[in-house]
Amino acid sequence: MENQDKFYVSKRNRQGIYALICIGLCIVFLPRLMEWISPPSEISIEAREMDRLKSAFQKNRFKVKKSYEKRNKYRIPPKAFDPNTYSLKDWMYVGLSEKQAAVVIRFSARGIRSDDELAKIFVMPKALFEQIKDSTFYTGNNNEPKHETSASTKRSEPFVVELNGASQEQLEKIPGVGPFYAKNIIRYRERLGGFTRKEQLLEVWKMEETKYGEIERFISVDLGAIRKINLNTATAEELKAHPYFTWNIANSILKIRTRLGGFKSVEEIKESILVTEEVFIKLKPYVSL
Numbered sequence: 001m002e003n004q005d006k007f008y009v010s011k012r013n014r015q016g017i018y019a020l021i022c023i024g025l026c027i028v029f030l031p032r033l034m035e036w037i038s039p040p041s042e043i044s045i046e047a048r049e050m051d052r053l054k055s056a057f058q059k060n061r062f063k064v065k066k067s068y069e070k071r072n073k074y075r076i077p078p079k080a081f082d083p084n085t086y087s088l089k090d091w092m093y094v095g096l097s098e099k100q101a102a103v104v105i106r107f108s109a110r111g112i113r114s115d116d117e118l119a120k121i122f123v124m125p126k127a128l129f130e131q132i133k134d135s136t137f138y139t140g141n142n143n144e145p146k147h148e149t150s151a152s153t154k155r156s157e158p159f160v161v162e163l164n165g166a167s168q169e170q171l172e173k174i175p176g177v178g179p180f181y182a183k184n185i186i187r188y189r190e191r192l193g194g195f196t197r198k199e200q201l202l203e204v205w206k207m208e209e210t211k212y213g214e215i216e217r218f219i220s221v222d223l224g225a226i227r228k229i230n231l232n233t234a235t236a237e238e239l240k241a242h243p244y245f246t247w248n249i250a251n252s253i254l255k256i257r258t259r260l261g262g263f264k265s266v267e268e269i270k271e272s273i274l275v276t277e278e279v280f281i282k283l284k285p286y287v288s289l
Contacts, residue, residue: 074128077135083118084108084138095128103213110217113138122199123209159218163201164194164225176214181207191243193227196285203243228288231269232262244282249274263289 074095081090086108091101100123107121115136119129161170163185171182181204188204189195198219202212229238231253239250252272257263266287269275275283 074125074131076131080135080137082139083112083136094132095125096123099123099208099210102210106210106213123213160220161218162220162222162225163198164189164222174215174218176211181211188243191241193229193242193286194225195221196223196226197221223285226285228286230289231266231287232257232289242286244279244286246274249279265289 075093077090077094083104086104088098088101088105091104092098096104103123104121107117112118112121115129115133118124118136119126119133159173161174168179168182168186171177171185172179177185184204184206185201192200195201198216198221199212201207201215201219202209229242236250236254239245239253240247245253249272252274253269256269256271260268263269266284266289267280269283269287270277270280
C-alpha cells in the first residue's frame, strides 16, 4: 500500500468521470442533433412569410386608400354640361361643398359665358376646374329674360356702391345687405381706414363666402379714400387700433423708429422680424411717412 501510485484512480471513480463526460457531450450536441434530425418545416417558413406579407399589406392599405381618396376628391362630370344650368346637387356631385356650390349658383344666375369666367369664381378650386373644363359648353345668352319689351331688352348696368364713401342707407340698398351687415361693414371700414380690396369684406364679422358672393358685383373700391397712419408720428395706441397691427408688431416698429431716429422709407419696417412679406403687403396701403 505504501508503494501505490499517487495518481492511481480507482475503477469506480473512473466510471463516474466517464459518466460526467458523456452527460456533458449530450448537453452540447443533443440540440444540434435534434435540429439535424428534424429540420424546420417548409410549411412553417411559408406560413411565417405569408404572415409578414399580410401584415405589411394591412399596414400600407390605409395609405393607399387615403392617397386614392385624395386623388379622387373631385369627380369628372358624367357628360358635357352648361355651368349655367347646373344645380346645387350637380356641383356638389363633382366635389364642391354646399356653400361653394351656392356661390357658383349665384354667379351662374347672372350668366357665365366662358371657362375664364368660371375659373375666376373665387370658390372654384383649381383642381376641380382642371377636371371639368373639357366637359363644359356655353349656349350663349340663355340667361336673358325671355319676355322683355323692346325698350328693356338691353341689359342695364348693375347697381354699384363705392365701399369707402357709402353711407349705411346706401349699403342697405345692395341686394342681400340689411342693417346688420351695413353696420358691420362701416364699423370695420372705420377700423381699417378704408377698404383696398373687395375681398376684405370677408374679414367683416359674420360675413360668409355665400353672402360675399351675393353682393360682390354690386360694390367697388376707391383707393384714394384710404386713411393712412404716419409711421413717424403715430403712437403705440394708434398703431394697435388698426386690425392689421398686433401689439407685438406695433411695439417692434416703435423700437425700430427710435433706433433709426425716424423712418426714411416705409420698407424699413421690414427690419422687424414680425413684419413678414405677407404682413408688409397688408400694411403698406395703410401707412405713410
